[in-house]
Amino acid sequence: MPNVNVKWGKEKYEVSLDFNETPLVFKSQLFALTGVPPDRQKVVVKGRTLGDESWTGITVSEGAMIMMMGSADAVPAPPKPEDEKKETVQSDEKVIKLPSGLKNLGNTCYMNSVLQSFKTIPEIRDGLQRLNQSNQESDANKKMAMAVKSVYEMLDNPRRTPDEPLVPFFMLQALHNILPQFSSRDEHGHLEQQDANECFSEIQRMMLSTLSANKELVGKDIREFFRGKYQVIQKCLESDEEPVQKTTEEFYQVLIDRLPAYVSVQMVRFFYKESSQVNAKILKDVKFPMILDLCDICTPALQERLRPARDAVKKEEDAKIERMRKQKMEGTDSKAVEDDGKPLPFSFPDDEGSNNSGFYELKAVITHKGRSSNSGHYVAWVRLGEDKWAMCDDEHVSPVTSEQVLKLSGGGDWHCAYVLLYGPRIVKEYPALKDEKENIEEQTK
Numbered sequence: 001m002p003n004v005n006v007k008w009g010k011e012k013y014e015v016s017l018d019f020n021e022t023p024l025v026f027k028s029q030l031f032a033l034t035g036v037p038p039d040r041q042k043v044v045v046k047g048r049t050l051g052d053e054s055w056t057g058i059t060v061s062e063g064a065m066i067m068m069m070g071s072a073d074a075v076p077a078p079p080k081p082e083d084e085k086k087e088t089v090q091s092d093e094k095v096i097k098l099p100s101g102l103k104n105l106g107n108t109c110y111m112n113s114v115l116q117s118f119k120t121i122p123e124i125r126d127g128l129q130r131l132n133q134s135n136q137e138s139d140a141n142k143k144m145a146m147a148v149k150s151v152y153e154m155l156d157n158p159r160r161t162p163d164e165p166l167v168p169f170f171m172l173q174a175l176h177n178i179l180p181q182f183s184s185r186d187e188h189g190h191l192e193q194q195d196a197n198e199c200f201s202e203i204q205r206m207m208l209s210t211l212s213a214n215k216e217l218v219g220k221d222i223r224e225f226f227r228g229k230y231q232v233i234q235k236c237l238e239s240d241e242e243p244v245q246k247t248t249e250e251f252y253q254v255l256i257d258r259l260p261a262y263v264s265v266q267m268v269r270f271f272y273k274e275s276s277q278v279n280a281k282i283l284k285d286v287k288f289p290m291i292l293d294l295c296d297i298c299t300p301a302l303q304e305r306l307r308p309a310r311d312a313v314k315k316e317e318d319a320k321i322e323r324m325r326k327q328k329m330e331g332t333d334s335k336a337v338e339d340d341g342k343p344l345p346f347s348f349p350d351d352e353g354s355n356n357s358g359f360y361e362l363k364a365v366i367t368h369k370g371r372s373s374n375s376g377h378y379v380a381w382v383r384l385g386e387d388k389w390a391m392c393d394d395e396h397v398s399p400v401t402s403e404q405v406l407k408l409s410g411g412g413d414w415h416c417a418y419v420l421l422y423g424p425r426i427v428k429e430y431p432a433l434k435d436e437k438e439n440i441e442e443q444t445k
Helices: 023-034 081-093 109-118 120-129 140-155 167-180 198-212 302-331 402-410 436-444
Strands: 001-007 013-017 042-045 066-068 228-234 243-252 263-266 268-271 277-282 291-292 359-369 379-383 389-393 396-399 416-424
Touching: 001 023, 001 120, 013 023, 023 042, 023 140, 023 167, 042 416, 109 140, 109 198, 109 263, 109 379, 109 389, 120 140, 120 198, 140 167, 140 198, 198 263, 198 359, 359 402, 379 416, 389 402
Parallel strands: 001 066
Antiparallel strands: 001 013, 042 066, 228 243, 263 416, 268 277, 291 359, 359 379, 359 416, 379 389, 389 396
């Protein structure tokens, strides 16, 4: 695996080149560094133009110089009259920055929706950013984590054209190599649709394993943010003399003696139909909340520990109501008033990665549209702000509201919620409001 120097205009980059991978993977590395998409790259090695599929006829030695040409920005098309008319309206609508889309490479929407959902978790993003690439990567879990890291780095690269979707070739190749069950093809040689929840669970397992194994580098044990614990009590009903036996079990995708910071919920949307031998869709309408409260299914001891943070939630709501009342009396625009609330920790001081209130906020939804798990289409719906959401339909990303997200509960052939990702509800502490007399006294000083 030689290290080569790639010259792009006035810039020069040192890149590790692996002949066991296709040239397209090498171009994806250059894409992450320069923001130039592979289809707009012209890579010249010793006078020969490098293709996408094979290294045949090309030899590269350690420290060799490779030339790359290409623009990170697409050549702008002539503006259409209707586009000019809509320009002002669109500039007003884009108050919040939308995430970049991911190109569908042939029934890969399941993978794209999973990647967009995990990107909403800051602990995973920050943890992956701290991981280092080693020259000889043999651990499958680490390979998967590094592949996801490369996707997120490319999506967040400031050199990228904002509205241009990312082509996740490297991620798809890593997924197929590490988890070959996702590389199945139909009789025509086309990639088959896969189960998004299975992909979600596998990538989560491998990422958490890698981040946990590198907790000194990451700075925390990310696994703790997903680990829950429930309590099992065995008691003899016929005799009080028999001792009560208590045991605990850990979990990562279900819930109760310990609440993790993040909870993923799989909706039972499919059942195996023997007659047609497919995982048929269950279209039943199943409502889900924006704010999930799990306090009632916790042990009494944990419920008592949750009480202070839950009281803080009530104080936060009262403070917001008081501020709204004051703004209405003063005739102040609520959008112009600065939020003076201070975010409180969402974990117990002695248990990093836990949830100290029992309240969760919906962060992302993976939906399925179709009649079986191995067909149809998957889409990710991710939260961007208070009431700002984005529908990530592969390369097409558009803004939506929380009301539209709540309509994904099923009941028809439209998008049905399949995987729900909940994160901690961030509670804010607000200072006491000063009355009018105090404000006048301060102004006269």
